[in-house]
Amino acid sequence: QYEKLWLGLSLLLIVGFVATVTYGAVGTPAISMIGDDGDTLNPNAIDDHPEFGDPGVEKVGESEYAAYVVARQFMFQPDPIVVPANTTVTFYVTSADVIHGFSVVGTNANTMVIPGEVAELTVEINDPGEYGIVCHEYCGNGHHGMEGLLKVV
Ligand code: CUA
Structure with missing residues (x-):
């Protein structure tokens, strides 16, 4: 039954990792004005x-x-x-x-x-x-x- 525990733990890790990446992607919007460059x-x-x-x-x-x-x-x-x-x-x-x-x-x-x-x-x-x-x-x-x-x- 240790296998199940490890599976659960690694799933948790993966979910946590994906959440971090997603947060990073939406958390840092780049704002700039029209006309700064092309x-x-x-x-x-x-x-x-x-x-x-x-x-x-x-x-x-x-x-x-x-x-x-x-x-x-x-x-x-x-x-x-x-x-x-x-x-x-x-x-x-x-x-x-x-x-x-x-x-x-x-x-x-x-x-x-x-x-x-x-x-x-x-x-x-x-x-x-x-x-x-x-x-x-x-x-x-x-x-x-x-x-x-x-x-x-
Ligand atoms: Cu719009 Cu193709």
């Missing part, structure tokens, strides 16, 4: 930045715009994203759930979108038109239909 870690990206609560486009300078975009299963918000032609647009993209992709079709604007992180990419927007946005990271059974629209007016 790709910042922030487990509460959406909650901490009101811009993502009502995602949209903001004028931030002479012909400069900021576009806040939330990717979630299986859409991009806002949809469409509307920006004026002949401007420079910085996209701040985060995810509300799982890893997504953000790719503006026909351009090299393309990034991974990771929950808890804000991906930042700056794009010169010249010609008016409609540009498709697609998710290029598998994100679930609706992945293939996950599309958005960038409208340049």
